[in-house]
Amino acid sequence: MNANRNADAALERPIAALPGVGPRLTERLARLGLTRLGDLLCWLPQRYEDRTSIVPLGAVAPGQKVLVEGTVELAEVVYRRRRSLLCRIADGTGAITLRFFHFTPAQARGLQRGVRLRCFGEVRAGPTGLEMVHPEYRAVAPDEGPPSATLTPVYPTTEGLTQQRLRQLAARALAVLEREPLVDHLADQLPPGWPSINAALQGLHRPPQGTEAGLLESGKHPWQRRIALEELIAQRLSLKRSSLAVRTERATPLRDTGGRLAALERSLPFRLTGAQRRALDEIVADLGRETPMLRLLQGDVGSGKTVIAAAASLLAAASGRQTAVMAPTELLAEQHFLNFARWLEPIGVRLAFLTGSQSPAARAQVLHALETGDADVAIGTHALFQEAVRFRDLALVIVDEQHRFGVAQRLSLKNKGDADGRSPHQLIMTATPIPRTLAMTAYADLDCSIIDELPPGREPVRTVVMPEERRARLVERVGAHCRTGQQAYWVCPLVEESDTLDSRAASELSASLAAALPEVSVGLIHGRMRPAEKEAVMRAFKAGAVQLLVATTVIEVGVDVPNATLMIIENAERMGLAQLHQLRGRVGRGLAASTCVLLYKPPLSDVAAERLRVLKATNDGFEVAEKDLELRGPGEVLGTRQTGLPQLRVADLLRDADLLPQVIAISDRLLERHPERVEPLIRRWTKGTTEYAKV
Numbered sequence: 001m002n003a004n005r006n007a008d009a010a011l012e013r014p015i016a017a018l019p020g021v022g023p024r025l026t027e028r029l030a031r032l033g034l035t036r037l038g039d040l041l042c043w044l045p046q047r048y049e050d051r052t053s054i055v056p057l058g059a060v061a062p063g064q065k066v067l068v069e070g071t072v073e074l075a076e077v078v079y080r081r082r083r084s085l086l087c088r089i090a091d092g093t094g095a096i097t098l099r100f101f102h103f104t105p106a107q108a109r110g111l112q113r114g115v116r117l118r119c120f121g122e123v124r125a126g127p128t129g130l131e132m133v134h135p136e137y138r139a140v141a142p143d144e145g146p147p148s149a150t151l152t153p154v155y156p157t158t159e160g161l162t163q164q165r166l167r168q169l170a171a172r173a174l175a176v177l178e179r180e181p182l183v184d185h186l187a188d189q190l191p192p193g194w195p196s197i198n199a200a201l202q203g204l205h206r207p208p209q210g211t212e213a214g215l216l217e218s219g220k221h222p223w224q225r226r227i228a229l230e231e232l233i234a235q236r237l238s239l240k241r242s243s244l245a246v247r248t249e250r251a252t253p254l255r256d257t258g259g260r261l262a263a264l265e266r267s268l269p270f271r272l273t274g275a276q277r278r279a280l281d282e283i284v285a286d287l288g289r290e291t292p293m294l295r296l297l298q299g300d301v302g303s304g305k306t307v308i309a310a311a312a313s314l315l316a317a318a319s320g321r322q323t324a325v326m327a328p329t330e331l332l333a334e335q336h337f338l339n340f341a342r343w344l345e346p347i348g349v350r351l352a353f354l355t356g357s358q359s360p361a362a363r364a365q366v367l368h369a370l371e372t373g374d375a376d377v378a379i380g381t382h383a384l385f386q387e388a389v390r391f392r393d394l395a396l397v398i399v400d401e402q403h404r405f406g407v408a409q410r411l412s413l414k415n416k417g418d419a420d421g422r423s424p425h426q427l428i429m430t431a432t433p434i435p436r437t438l439a440m441t442a443y444a445d446l447d448c449s450i451i452d453e454l455p456p457g458r459e460p461v462r463t464v465v466m467p468e469e470r471r472a473r474l475v476e477r478v479g480a481h482c483r484t485g486q487q488a489y490w491v492c493p494l495v496e497e498s499d500t501l502d503s504r505a506a507s508e509l510s511a512s513l514a515a516a517l518p519e520v521s522v523g524l525i526h527g528r529m530r531p532a533e534k535e536a537v538m539r540a541f542k543a544g545a546v547q548l549l550v551a552t553t554v555i556e557v558g559v560d561v562p563n564a565t566l567m568i569i570e571n572a573e574r575m576g577l578a579q580l581h582q583l584r585g586r587v588g589r590g591l592a593a594s595t596c597v598l599l600y601k602p603p604l605s606d607v608a609a610e611r612l613r614v615l616k617a618t619n620d621g622f623e624v625a626e627k628d629l630e631l632r633g634p635g636e637v638l639g640t641r642q643t644g645l646p647q648l649r650v651a652d653l654l655r656d657a658d659l660l661p662q663v664i665a666i667s668d669r670l671l672e673r674h675p676e677r678v679e680p681l682i683r684r685w686t687k688g689t690t691e692y693a694k695v
């Protein structure tokens with residue numbers, strides 16, 4: 001289609017080509033990622049200011065952002081604590097002081113007595129009455145008309161780039177738009193009543209008189225909805241497209257030879273749950289193909305993902321290929337290693353363990369085994385990413401708790417398998433359920449298996465919220481608990497993002513608990529201990545020799561000791577929902593009923609109280625995740641910076657969640673029937689962000 005081929009042609013022109021746009025301005029715009037006219041058009045206001053009426057100075061109050069007008073009565077530079085320029089204006093009903101900490105001599109000279117100023121800014125109570133700090137202002141002529149009748153857009157900006165300048169540039173982009181409207185890629189996809197892309201952009205840059213400010217404020221204006229929809233579609237298309245690209249790559253099919261999967265299942269001390277079986281079937285089907293698997297395995301803590309990962313790596317070994325299994329902490333890598341060893345070594349799979357803290361000799365041996373193919377499965381931490389690690393034939397990459405790894409790291413591991421022109425299959429496991437709303441867009445590039453069932457006989461963990469004052473009673477209770485032969489965790493205050501401080505706090509706590517409970521054997525584990533020490537403590541805890549394990553949040557993910565049925569979490573008010581849910585998942589892993597006590601230090605903030613309430617109310621990881629999303633926002637939940645996902649400008653995954661079914665339907669239809677629209681849409685909204693999405 002002709003219109004499509006020339007799509008947005010006018011808007012491809014560089015901003016630098018506009019008259020009056022010099023190198024300095026170009027550089028500042030580039031800092032925001034704005035290089036083409038079209039970028040300006042899609043750079044939308046983040047909010048609007050109401051400057052439609054002048055408020056009498058006698059009627060303004062602190063906290064208001066208002067437009068005022070008055071005559072300069074006095075302007076002077078004063079040298080109290082900080083040099084500042086003060087300018088007093090009055091309008092007959094009252095007066096206000098304008099205060100500037102940064103100003104030029106010319107600016108000071110311009111504020112002469114009798115000059116009439118129109119100012120916009122936030123009113124606050126100053127030392128000598130009401131004032132505005134660094135208001136926007138300009139002199140007005142005696143015959144100046146009324147203020148603008150329309151809302152004033154405020155753009156996201158960077159240092160040295162004023163709102164006025166951005167407004168001018170937007171106006172120029174709009175002028176181009178009027179002559180050469182954008183192609184509306186969604187016009188035939190939307191039910192009647194939706195604004196066109198052009199109307200939406202016009203409206204948002206320059207809301208006409210009478211536009212409802214409140215509606216814009218809420219982000220629910222039809223123009224905003226139209227843009228949000230297109231932006232989300234573009235994001236999904238960009239993820240879909242890169243995964244389509246991966247799927248055109250070739251992979252080595254991994255198949256079960258010699259009935260080894262059945263042998264594994266026979267040797268397990270349990271039967272797979274229905275949900276585990278479904279997930280495994282999906283994975284087995286994927287691995288048998290000549291295109292790489294890209295699958296996310298989601299399952300709540302304790303749902304049994306590890307054995308599924310082991311089964312997948314068994315298929316690779318059965319096909320004579322290698323697997324890399326990556327865990328976010330040494331402790332977890334060690335645990336995986338022990339589990340894999342227990343399950344796989346008896347049926348002839350050769351394992352290797354790699355972490356950053358091994359001796360050079362041990363390390364050299366592991367590297368050699370991987371390079372020669374003497375090891376089938378490598379289990380380790382970040383150390384697996386390193387240059388020196390080479391595989392003979394890496395065909396499967398398994399990443400546990402992927403949100404802790406960046407996309408770039410995942411890519412680097414994937415590349416280790418690219419040597420023969422084939423890409424490894426990828427399995428990503430997470431115990432942090434991703435809220436459905438996020439998964440539909442952010443993880444559009446991954447197929448998804450969900451283990452939504454816990455192994456039989458598990459009792460839901462009972463969660464108790466308790467203020468610190470009851471600590472003494474709690475210590476007694478922990479003692480009684482341990483005397484029954486069951487075990488407990490005591491998770492220590494998170495002092496700061498500092499291993500040292502956390503570890504010291506943990507040591508002190510373990511000493512005081514040991515003193516209070518002389519008959520209980522207390523163990524300690526924290527991030528500053530050497531891996532061998534940690535492993536020794538963990539072993540002792542698993543074996544029951546340690547009854548009460550005092551730990552920092554190093555035990556957050558993955559650790560598995562079914563006989564531990566009580567967990568105390570101190571300073572629970574400082575931790576996030578997802579983290580608390582992960583920690584709580586360390587108990588409730590056996591047949592006995594478990595309890596999790598969330599100890600907090602009053603007073604609780606509203607958000608903290610809400611978090612604790614949610615945890616008390618539900619054990620369902622998906623519900624926790626939805627709530628987490630609500631409290632923290634999608635960027636935090638996904639770790640957007642890490643994942644390299646395109647930043648959304650207008651759309652808000654929470655506010656616009658109801659658009660998602662349409663987003664999915666339309667983007668899939670475009671991919672299928674209008675592939676020529678895909679590139680232009682992606683280019684319009686996700687500029688410069690597609691590189692990372694290719695993983």
Ligand code: ADP
Nearest residue numbers: 270271272273301302303304305306307455560
């Ligand atoms: P997660 O999904 O949190 O990684 P794990 O893989 O650590 O969970 O499994 C939790 C515990 O449940 C482990 O002790 C594991 O051996 C056990 N387990 C896994 N699958 C089953 C099952 N089908 N029946 C009983 N126990 C199981």
Ligand code: MG
Nearest residue numbers: 305306431558
């Ligand atoms: Mg796990």
